[in-house]
Amino acid sequence: MTQLSLAQFVSQTREKLGLSQSGLAKKCSLPIETIEEIESGRELFLASTIRQKLAKGLRLMPKEIKPYEKHPDLSLLPETEQITFLKQKILDHDVEDIECPVCGSRLITRIAKMYDLEDNLILVPKARCEKCPFQIRG
Numbered sequence: 001m002t003q004l005s006l007a008q009f010v011s012q013t014r015e016k017l018g019l020s021q022s023g024l025a026k027k028c029s030l031p032i033e034t035i036e037e038i039e040s041g042r043e044l045f046l047a048s049t050i051r052q053k054l055a056k057g058l059r060l061m062p063k064e065i066k067p068y069e070k071h072p073d074l075s076l077l078p079e080t081e082q083i084t085f086l087k088q089k090i091l092d093h094d095v096e097d098i099e100c101p102v103c104g105s106r107l108i109t110r111i112a113k114m115y116d117l118e119d120n121l122i123l124v125p126k127a128r129c130e131k132c133p134f135q136i137r138g
Helices: 006-017 021-028 032-040 046-057 062-068 081-091
Strands: 107-115 121-129
Touching: 006 032, 021 032, 021 046, 046 062, 046 121, 081 107, 081 121
Parallel strands: none
Antiparallel strands: 107 121
């Protein structure tokens, strides 16, 4: 027996409760677009706050939804030109439209100020995705 996808699981559970997508969105206090993205398969990994709200609306515990999510194996990502480009954008403070290379969500960025052994300032770009486990640690 094949495992259901997150989209299938949410859709089937919602239908068992007799809810429409907009009805579920209201019960969860989430935008209808979020429910549509989940059920269409565009969202494979949920932020914990979204998982909690969705679980409440579906009358489940968050841990019952988590097994249906797909988590990317970030250890397979090499230090690519794309990551180097993102680091430079962060250092240039050009972060308005910066997106996660794994899931396409917004990256939360900052520049850490560190000092080397000779007391020289070193700026280190850092970022984390607001939805998946992707990080740039510097």
